Amino acid sequence: MNEELMKKFSNPQDCPVRNVVDRIGDKWSMLVLLLLAEEKVLRFNEIHKYIGTISQKMLAVTLKSLESDGLVNRTVYPQIPPKVEYQLTSRGKSLLPHLQKLVSWAKDNMNDIQTSRQNFIQTDD
Amino acid sequence: MNEELMKKFSNPQDCPVRNVVDRIGDKWSMLVLLLLAEEKVLRFNEIHKYIGTISQKMLAVTLKSLESDGLVNRTVYPQIPPKVEYQLTSRGKSLLPHLQKLVSWAKDNMNDIQTSRQNFIQTDD
DNA sequence: CTGCATCCTCAACGATACTG
DNA sequence: CAGTATCGTTGAGGATGCAG
Numbered sequence: 001m002n003e004e005l006m007k008k009f010s011n012p013q014d015c016p017v018r019n020v021v022d023r024i025g026d027k028w029s030m031l032v033l034l035l036l037a038e039e040k041v042l043r044f045n046e047i048h049k050y051i052g053t054i055s056q057k058m059l060a061v062t063l064k065s066l067e068s069d070g071l072v073n074r075t076v077y078p079q080i081p082p083k084v085e086y087q088l089t090s091r092g093k094s095l096l097p098h099l100q101k102l103v104s105w106a107k108d109n110m111n112d113i114q115t116s117r118q119n120f121i122q123t124d125d
Numbered sequence: 126m127n128e129e130l131m132k133k134f135s136n137p138q139d140c141p142v143r144n145v146v147d148r149i150g151d152k153w154s155m156l157v158l159l160l161l162a163e164e165k166v167l168r169f170n171e172i173h174k175y176i177g178t179i180s181q182k183m184l185a186v187t188l189k190s191l192e193s194d195g196l197v198n199r200t201v202y203p204q205i206p207p208k209v210e211y212q213l214t215s216r217g218k219s220l221l222p223h224l225q226k227l228v229s230w231a232k233d234n235m236n237d238i239q240t241s242r243q244n245f246i247q248t249d250d
Numbered sequence: 251c252t253g254c255a256t257c258c259t260c261a262a263c264g265a266t267a268c269t270g
Numbered sequence: 271c272a273g274t275a276t277c278g279t280t281g282a283g284g285a286t287g288c289a290g
Contacts, residue, residue: 001171001174002163005160005163005164005175006175009156009159009176010177012178016228016229017155017156017231018156019231019235019238020227020228020230020231021151021152021156024146024150024227025146025149025150025151026150026263027146027262027263030145030146031134031146034134034142035130039127039130043271043272044271044272045271045272046126049126049131050126050130050134050135051134053135053137056265056272056273056274057263057273057274057275058262058263058264059273060272060273060274061263067245068245069241070237070238080270080271081271082270082271082272082273084271084273091234091238094230094234095230095234098223098226098227102149102223102227103141104141105145105219105223106144106145106148107141109219109220112195112216113144113194113195113216116193116194116195117194120192151282152282152283153283168251170251170252180283180284180285181252181253182254182255182284182285183282183284184253185252201252205251205290206251206252207251207253207290208251208252209251209253251290252289252290254287254288254289254290255286255287255288255289256285256287256288257284257286257287258284258285258286259283259284259285260284261280261281261283262279262280262281262282263279263281264278264279264280265276265277265278265279266278267274267275267276267277268273268274268275268276269273269275270271270272270273
């Protein structure tokens with residue numbers, strides 16, 4: 001056994017992998033980030049319309065979490081009715097190329113993966 | 126509203142983003158893939174030892190799911206006690222550089238993110 | 251050794267109603 | 271418009287025991 005790897009993979013704290021998974025592994029974060037990457041600035045309800053299947057609650061939770069990590073910026077215009085705009089921070093922008101690579105990998109491999117999944121029959125011998 | 130983006134983000138099916146999230150967004154898949162990237166070939170129990178906190182059940186579930194998607198190869202040696210080895214397929218290897226980029230991004234930004242998270246106080250005005 | 255079966259828990263998520 | 275509050279559901283994940 002490799003001692004270095006033991007440290008890297010056995011320790012739940014200080015594990016960058018878990019950091020990534022906790023960040024973009026939830027149901028909506030990655031979607032919101034990629035949407036903001038394309039539209040630059042969006043209001044709460046605009047995001048909601050783009051991602052039709054997200055609930056208002058989860059959108060609020062997701063945005064707040066992204067904001068608290070400094071990936072997304074929240075700008076409030078003090079007017080009635082209120083207007084709030086969201087956009088990527090520089091830190092958020094620095095993450096996005098990697099997410100986009102992942103997406104393009106997924107596009108390239110989606111079909112193969114799905115046929116693999118269908119052809120997958122337990123071969124236990 | 127941008128019609129192209131509507132299609133991309135509103136449709137749960139055919140969405141590469143969901144594909145990615147479903148694949149590596151679970152608690153263990155990414156960790157297993159990265160471990161196999163470093164050690165090339167590992168037995169069930171070796172993976173289990175490296176990732177000390179994963180349960181036997183979840184390791185089995187994770188490996189089976191990765192195998193069914195053609196990302197990991199499973200080789201059974203018909204002997205008693207049984208011996209089973211896991212390694213990345215070429216498809217799995219093609220995904221890994223992107224995961225490693227994500228991890229290195231996480232390493233670079235972990236500290237900043239954590240301080241952001243601590244300094245984050247609701248600024249609702 | 252490498253799993254599968256079973257039961258159980260908890261947190262993510264969703265639906266709905268309400269507010270400044 | 272942009273959320274919060276509340277309640278209910280569901281499924282991912284963990285613990286334990288058993289099997290080939």
